[in-house]
Amino acid sequence: MRHIAGQVRFDTGRSRTLVWTKESINSSVRRPPLETVGSGREHRVTISRGFFGHHDPRAADLPPGQHLTHGFPVLTAGPTQLIPTERWSFTITPEIGEPKRWSWDEMTALPSEEITVDIHCVTRWTKLGTRWRGVALDTFFEDVETDDDYAMVHSYGGYTTNLPLEDLLGGRAWIAYEFEGEPLHAEHGGPARLLVPHLYFWKSAKWVKGITMQRSDEPGFWESFGYHTYGDPWREQRYADD
């Protein structure tokens, strides 16, 4: 377990120095955010008395640096995609061989399951106990032959994200189309999104359209732009080089 020590000055009218280690992160002392300056050096942050916003300050068993949140923030890299189910399809394309395509009716006829999972966004909010219905990627991959170890996930609207094939399998990922018992709303990625809760939520691509198999781990939209290529919240792999 890596040992991290650091110091941040808070300016609340009284000076206070906090020293924290990785061990203390999951206690009541949370790691305060560093100012994002290029060199990463420490910087002042003003604490606003009585501010909580949408987060619950009580300690919980969260990945390092995360905060528990109420609500479900809508964060997006582009306009909400509105894809009617009649037009929707999902395609897995191996590097060699025929792509395999499912229509909405074909997809929803596959065996599905209801799962309850915690989700962790790289912007530091965590939502516990979210309930989804979806089809496990294992089910789709029963019909696909591939020797490739990596996958690029594509969304309607052009978003992409990459991950190893093994992280899509073994009951760890779904094509999800219901949230909290209702059809998944477009603003949260409906009609269907990828759900990979063991990685940061930017990997759970909204408006999922297909997966292209790849021989190497080519980076997707955020992975090619400062963010970690794998993104394990429990090892706090937020940024490239973490």
Added chain:
Amino acid sequence: MTSDFSTPAAPGGGTGPVLDGNAAAGEFAGIIAGDPTIATVRCAGCGAAQAFGQLHAYMGGPGTVLRCRECEAMVARVARTPRGTWLDLSGSSSWSFSPAPGLA
């Protein structure tokens, strides 16, 4: 301008929490010398020229994405991380900073 955008837009769908280049300008502080909102940006996708302030801005996620208001192609993005700042202008064919006619 009040933009308390953590709340979602109309649950039925719609355009989502879209702001504009004015709201995103602060993210460019220290990256672009001077004021980005006076730039005229040409989209590499459809060729439309527009004021930076008119670009559609998608904020609050891992980075800020700026899109052409005509075709929604991405014209720029910026990500500020503790490891460094990233800037991508590849979706813009040009940024022009000349003052408007009449200004000194």
Added chain:
Amino acid sequence: MTDTNTALGSVALAGNRWRKATLVGVHSQSWHSRTLDLHVPGWTGHLPGQHVDIRLTAADGYSAQRSYSLAEPATPDRVAITVDLLPHGEVSPYLVETMEIGDELDVRGPIGGWFVWEPGDPSIGDGPVLLIAGGSGVVPLVTMVRARKRAGDPTRTMLVYSLRGPRDLMYGPELEEMSADPSAPGFADVRLVYTRRVPDGHLRAAGHLTVEDIRPPSAWPEPLAARVYVCGPSGFVDHATRLLRTTGYPEDRIRTERFGATGATR
């Protein structure tokens, strides 16, 4: 007249870093909004229409950031913002209901030199200027009108202010005074466009902004303003822009600023 590019250059560079701001005054604007007066040592000034980024940080490090238009023309060391309460918002409930005199937050700015009306701007010439506000979009536009009055600028100005109902009206007494006497300095035409509930005696029925509402007053020499500023929620800005284009406004006369969605549910 100051060189606008020089003024913008210096305020843009100043806008690079976060500074501590202390609340020193509050006054209520409507049933669900209030103006916060913040003391920001070293604040060098701003132009009408510019905004600040606000950052709130909780004791455990959780932070949220939003943007607010500057509500007053520049005064040394002083920044004012008018905040509208969004019931499910993350930041506005703190700013409108919780924050007390002496409390602190971080500000960054001033930001933005495009959505600005500096009195005497040569690109506007003799005007006139049309201001179109949707809800809390009225904040930067009233700042522009105040700056114009302070500078003694005679540019003909009309403010069209779209709002849901009387409870949502901000700057009521000031708008009345502003539009009372056409011969008084700082006069501006003010048109209130109520979309849902209309006060007794109000002549215009409730309804969304129409082409009629943005038609200039008969006193204007031209059918079109030399410059239009539109500010409000995204949907409102799109709607108003469509009306302006329909009326014949060329693209380069229109400047817009979008706020986030209002009245949203979870």
